[in-house]
Amino acid sequence: MISNLILLYIFLILMLLEYLLNILVNKKFITENYHESLFVKIIITFVYIAIFFRTIMTWKLLWQIIFILGMMMFIIMFFIFSIRGYKDIIKIIKSKNE
Numbered sequence: 001m002i003s004n005l006i007l008l009y010i011f012l013i014l015m016l017l018e019y020l021l022n023i024l025v026n027k028k029f030i031t032e033n034y035h036e037s038l039f040v041k042i043i044i045t046f047v048y049i050a051i052f053f054r055t056i057m058t059w060k061l062l063w064q065i066i067f068i069l070g071m072m073m074f075i076i077m078f079f080i081f082s083i084r085g086y087k088d089i090i091k092i093i094k095s096k097n098e
Contacts, residue, residue, distance in 0.1 A: 010050055017043050 021043070
């Protein structure tokens with residue numbers, strides 16, 4: 001069920017990208033040489049990445065990625081706010097001593 005839904009959305013994305021590509025070719029943003037266009041290469045890369053993640057992505061993997069990124073952001077924010085807070089406290093102490 002879910003894999004069929006994902007395939008349907010990928011198909012709709014491909015149709016949308018084909019429509020955009022036709023518009024861009026008609027407006028001369030992209031030449032008729034599709035294989036030389038950076039835009040087409042980016043689209044093809046996006047589709048390959050989407051298909052790759054469709055095959056390996058599960059809810060458990062998604063949850064683990066979000067959890068690890070959240071922990072990393074917590075650690076980074078802890079250090080950033082600790083250093084900035086320390087500098088602010090030093091400024092307050094220096095301004096009160098003067």
